[in-house]
Amino acid sequence: MDNTVDMNERDSLKIISEMIQKAKGSHFHENGTSAIMWGAVIGFCGIFGFLKRYYQWNIDFDEWTLALLAIIPQIYIGIKEKRNRTVLSYEESAMNAVWLVYGISIFALVFYFNIIPYATEQILSENGRKLVMQFSDGRLEAYEPNALSPLSLLMIIYAFPTLVTGITRKFRPMVLGAVACYIFYLISLFTTQTWDSLLNGLAAIGNWLIPGLILRTKYLKARKSMHV
Amino acid sequence: MFKELDPILHAQLRLAVVSLLIGVKEAEFTFIKEKTNATAGNLSVQIQKLKEAGYIEVTKQFVNNYPQTTCKITQQGIVAFEKYVAALQQYLNVSESQK
Numbered sequence: 001m002d003n004t005v006d007m008n009e010r011d012s013l014k015i016i017s018e019m020i021q022k023a024k025g026s027h028f029h030e031n032g033t034s035a036i037m038w039g040a041v042i043g044f045c046g047i048f049g050f051l052k053r054y055y056q057w058n059i060d061f062d063e064w065t066l067a068l069l070a071i072i073p074q075i076y077i078g079i080k081e082k083r084n085r086t087v088l089s090y091e092e093s094a095m096n097a098v099w100l101v102y103g104i105s106i107f108a109l110v111f112y113f114n115i116i117p118y119a120t121e122q123i124l125s126e127n128g129r130k131l132v133m134q135f136s137d138g139r140l141e142a143y144e145p146n147a148l149s150p151l152s153l154l155m156i157i158y159a160f161p162t163l164v165t166g167i168t169r170k171f172r173p174m175v176l177g178a179v180a181c182y183i184f185y186l187i188s189l190f191t192t193q194t195w196d197s198l199l200n201g202l203a204a205i206g207n208w209l210i211p212g213l214i215l216r217t218k219y220l221k222a223r224k225s226m227h228v
Numbered sequence: 229m230f231k232e233l234d235p236i237l238h239a240q241l242r243l244a245v246v247s248l249l250i251g252v253k254e255a256e257f258t259f260i261k262e263k264t265n266a267t268a269g270n271l272s273v274q275i276q277k278l279k280e281a282g283y284i285e286v287t288k289q290f291v292n293n294y295p296q297t298t299c300k301i302t303q304q305g306i307v308a309f310e311k312y313v314a315a316l317q318q319y320l321n322v323s324e325s326q327k
Contacts, residue, residue, distance in 0.1 A: 007238070007240055009319040011240075012233075012238065012243060015240060015243050016247045016313070018244075018247075019244050019248045019251075019263070019264075020250070020251050022248065023247075023248050023263075083291055083292070085256075086256040086258055086259035087252050087255040087259045088253045088255070089253060090252065093253045
């Protein structure tokens with residue numbers, strides 16, 4: 001583009017509209033890595049948790065530790081993507097904020113699940129109270145206060161950023177994944193924690209793994225066509 | 229009374245850079261160069277002029293030992309661009325009505 005050529009008002013308008021179009025069509029292409037990783041990790045945790053409970057496997061391993069460990073590769077992926085990015089659109093910036101808030105919310109909720117039983121017991125005991133559970137035969141046993149159906153709550157949170165991203169980017173697989181997630185959430189209201197775990201795994205697969213794989217395929221195709 | 233067209237913006241490459249930056253939050257030098265088809269030298273000079281006018285913000289850093297220049301439009305740049313477009317519209321309306 002030459003800067004010395006004289007231009008009239010129409011030329012100016014042409015440059016403006018041309019550049020705005022170019023900026024619009026140059027969104028950073030999401031390669032799906034994060035979605036695939038989280039879909040696989042949470043999907044595995046959910047299905048493994050279900051199998052462990054259903055078949056009563058005697059394995060002393062909390063599968064959700066994997067979700068915590070997955071933060072490490074996520075940080076690496078985030079840094080790498082930031083380095084490779086040449087443009088940041090307002091839409092991407094807003095989406096990044098949505099996913100950041102999601103990350104904070106999910107960990108705040110997991111923290112809540114872990115703290116509430118202990119804190120409730122403490123508060124009750126300070127007031128000289130204790131929760132007990134009465135069985136149908138009249139037996140009484142100490143009851144540890146837990147958040148009821150915690151995996152159902154997690155599924156509501158899973159669907160939120162996926163649906164926002166799907167609607168904003170007009171990416172149907174994510175919208176469908178989020179809808180599936182809400183359906184699994186509704187089913188989980190009527191099932192035991194064993195089945196909730198399976199639903200949780202399926203929700204992660206529908207919500208992230210499948211859309212992530214579709215994104216990855218699109219990304220690789222786009223990259224291939226650019227290098228041909 | 230016609231509004232005068234901002235001389236900083238009324239230049240092909242500078243107008244292209246600002247028009248590009250108005251649609252994104254920030255963009256790297258390489259991205260702007262690719263989209264405007266400008267030479268690195270010419271683009272550097274025009275970016276410097278826009279920066280001096282306070283229309284864009286330029287951040288330089290090293291990533292993997294390579295220099296990286298990122299540009300971002302400022303509030304002043306947005307206002308100037310809006311005024312420029314308004315002035316353009318005025319000119320275009322007059323030329324249309326004279327036809």
